[in-house]
Amino acid sequence: MVLGVGIDIVKVDKIKVSLEKWKDSFLERVFNPEELENISKNKLYYQRIAARFAAKEAIIKALSKSGPLALKDMLILNKENGAPFCKFKNNIGVDIFLSITHIEDYAVACAVAQKKM
Secondary structure, eight states, rough: OOEEEEEEEEEEHHHHHHHHTTTHHHHHHHHHHHHHHHOOTTTTHHHHHHHHHHHHHHHHHGGGGGGOOOOOEEEEETTTTTTTEESSSSSSEEEEEEEEEEEESSEEEEEEEEEEO
């Protein structure tokens, strides 16, 4: 049973400005260390951070009827083939189908929440 759908768009420059202003404290408030391990600081760094932020926001929207959820309650990771997936810190009985994309200026994510069978 589908519980909800969420979508979010983030301007990459907004994330870049936040990182430049707040440095590691921004990352520590939003992400778990495991999420940041495989994001290299190359030319796509800010796009990838923005995409993961958008994914978290999309998931929160998809689960808005399920009660409060914090950004650090979930991890946005990648499978071996590069596909993103969501792992929750605690088992909440939900599967998330996730799609993220980014270009120079924007990152977008779509999440579909489904109750585990």
